[in-house]
Amino acid sequence: MASNPVITSNKRPLGRLFSYARTQRRFIWMAITASVLNKIFDLAPPVLIGAAIDVVVKREDSIIAALGVTDVFSQLVWLAGATLLIWGLESVFQYAQAWLWRNLAQTIQHELRLDAYAHIQDLELAYFHEQSSGGLLSILNDDINQLERFLDAGADQLISVMTTALVVSAAFFILAPGVAWMAMAPIPLILWGSFKFQRLLAPRYAHVREQVGLLNGQLANNLSGIATIKSFTTEDYERARIEHVSSDYREANRKAIVLSSAFSPLIRMVIVLGFIATLVYGGHLALEGELPVGVYTVLVFMTQRLLWPLTRLGETFDLYQRAMASTNRVMDLLETPIRIDNGEQSLEPAQVAGAVHFDNITFGYPNRDPILKNFDLKIPAGATVGIVGATGSGKTTLINLLLRFYEPQSGKLSVDETDISKLDLTDLRRAIGLVSQQVFLFHGTVSDNIGYGTFDASAEEIERAATLAEADEFIAQLPQGYQTMVGERGETLSGGQRQRLSIARALLKNPPILIFDEATSAVDNDTEAAIQRSLNRVTRDRTTLIIAHRLSTVRNADFIVVLDKGGIAEQGSHDELIAANGDYARLWRVQTGDIGHLAD
Structure with missing residues (x-):
């Protein structure tokens, strides 16, 4: 680019x-x-x-x-x-x-x-x-x-x-x-x-x-x-x-x-x-x-x-x-030119099934070697996919391309068989809910932050989204509950609390495609367990991409993709990848402390 x-x-x-x-x-x-x-x-x-x-x-x-x-x-x-x-x-x-x-x-x-x-x-x-x-x-x-x-x-x-x-x-x-x-x-x-x-x-x-x-x-x-x-x-x-x-x-x-x-x-x-x-x-x-x-x-x-x-x-x-x-x-x-043109084809989120296809994608950031090379991945509508790999293997890049934050140098990315470059950008992004590792909260109330982007949501809908994200319990303990001011960037909340508000915000949007980008990388075990329970509930009937370092987060995914050097090194369910005894299996043993098998 x-x-x-x-x-x-x-x-x-x-x-x-x-x-x-x-x-x-x-x-x-x-x-x-x-x-x-x-x-x-x-x-x-x-x-x-x-x-x-x-x-x-x-x-x-x-x-x-x-x-x-x-x-x-x-x-x-x-x-x-x-x-x-x-x-x-x-x-x-x-x-x-x-x-x-x-x-x-x-x-x-x-x-x-x-x-x-x-x-x-x-x-x-x-x-x-x-x-x-x-x-x-x-x-x-x-x-x-x-x-x-x-x-x-x-x-x-x-x-x-x-x-x-x-x-x-x-x-x-x-x-x-x-x-x-x-x-x-x-x-x-x-x-x-x-x-x-x-x-x-x-x-x-x-x-x-x-x-x-x-x-x-x-x-x-x-x-x-x-x-x-x-x-x-x-x-x-x-x-x-x-x-x-x-x-x-x-x-x-x-x-x-x-x-x-x-x-x-x-x-x-x-x-x-x-x-x-x-x-x-x-x-x-x-x-x-x-x-x-x-x-x-x-x-x-x-x-x-x-x-x-x-x-x-x-x-x-x-x-x-x-x-x-x-x-x-x-x-x-x-006069700075806008490099990403807006497509003309409208897209109603309610009509999106959620099938995603990375078709022979090649992409690299400016002045760097390509991160993805002829990358091809099909994600069926409604599937939950775990994406893992070493730092720099291209996990977050996939999300940036799907949201059209960047354009690939070659190849095509489609949603429900429609090239996303032809879709209206606003419609495309409304169909995708993102829970990022770097949670950004605005200066305002808890309710304001959950409802951000879905400004016509009722108080009941906001509370329902918070319940799904397992955020309602800690919100109830705040001084003014949903009306508590969180401060600039949400500095008055813990990392896990901010993450759960971010999940509630994405769920309130009710998108057909949901993305979790390292959502559990910086939280404690209890918070990870709460987020995992949320994932089990909210991934039903929608396409979900879960990017994670912690393999426990993607264990229950329909299938897991292991990235390496711009391509797919392994692909399969958790049990299949463990049985294959490849990179995924070795990383699983390191994270679970199965030291005995490491010697093998």
Whole structure:
């Protein structure tokens, strides 16, 4: 099986994000429009101030008088009304842009996280063997949050700067073309510097995102293995490892900060030159009478409104680059191909007889030799089959293939003579109940964990499944019975108790095919006996595969398959295999302590 490639797209991250958010484009354009209008009305007060100065200086000859309002006091009243209207509109559009951008940020963040999580669930198990859970959590949480922060504030800031540059540039060339070039001269240099910094920052922030993924992965791994860390007293060692990874993350941030922090001071010095030129040369023209005082006032205010916001471009580009680095990571995840295609043929569990056929199967995990080679095994419907063999002989691999966690390199696997690759994955897995060696319980009540996956089960059905699994007795002794909280991963229960809850969960599903994967490997003798009694009851009228190291677990199976080196070494009932005096018989004697026969 080929491993998942690392996805690298030639698209720009902003384009990838815009393509993804196509369902929100109407709201995006509404938010952009609100930001533009808010900034236009925000730029109007300097014009009103200039007009007011023009009224005071020129009186009946002012610009307002040219509009037909000749009385000076009436001109001031007119300006007051215009000011009230403009500030009111500015407030309306400021509210609109804030409301739209913030809700867009939350909506896109929500949809991205759900889509990314749903895509992760559809990926085959091989993908998870190549990725750390902490790295995936970093994408689902930290990277998507970075994007949310940019949409919440940075997007509006970029649009505001661009709107300011366009509006003020147009106003300058209309009011005073001779002075305009002085205010505009720094802008090309500022824009060139901005894009140059953007290109330099992009790889540094991409490295930052990689490092935070590694750090989260190490932290998640350590927290899940805290019992092992404590038992081996390796707290200092693990702290040193976290310190090392955290230092790498800090160093990656430091390199990005060194560059991003230099942006604003450098741009500020370029900006001040344009402001001084407008202040001095425009003032000279006003003193010579070549430029109206009101217009000069507007130019000074407009220059400040144009140039000083550019000093914040450093912070905005910092937000932007962090967000785009995160966007690439999220989009790369979403574009990771799903290697296991869903079949189109439906399957009703109630109609499944349960015959299973491994037909000439060859399979190996990525970059390893094949575990199964031309493997062929027919399991009749309703049969109970024991599967035993040495570690690495392929026992659990059979289960992974039957559940389509992996695909074989060659051969065909069928249920009731139907190729499982043609079956709907959900229907296939609903027809199979799995009791794994590694029992996973969710944080919740005992009842919640038994009913997991069969969410419409009644309390009576849950209790009946627990009784079949011989879990009802210990559940009754818990503080709140079926409503007792089991804690994260079920850590408040013993291994045997967790195993019996897992059996009850599978039985509640009532599947036609039932799999026990090393269900008794880590339990005591009493628990094994209880599980064995459960097996004797629940295997009736259903196909059952029992994978076991303890041969006592499979002794009563209809037939037992002994695996060795990717194939079947022996096959038969317990008595037949004992009589054959092969590997199974020797292992049976070791486990039962029949030392006398070992000498034979």
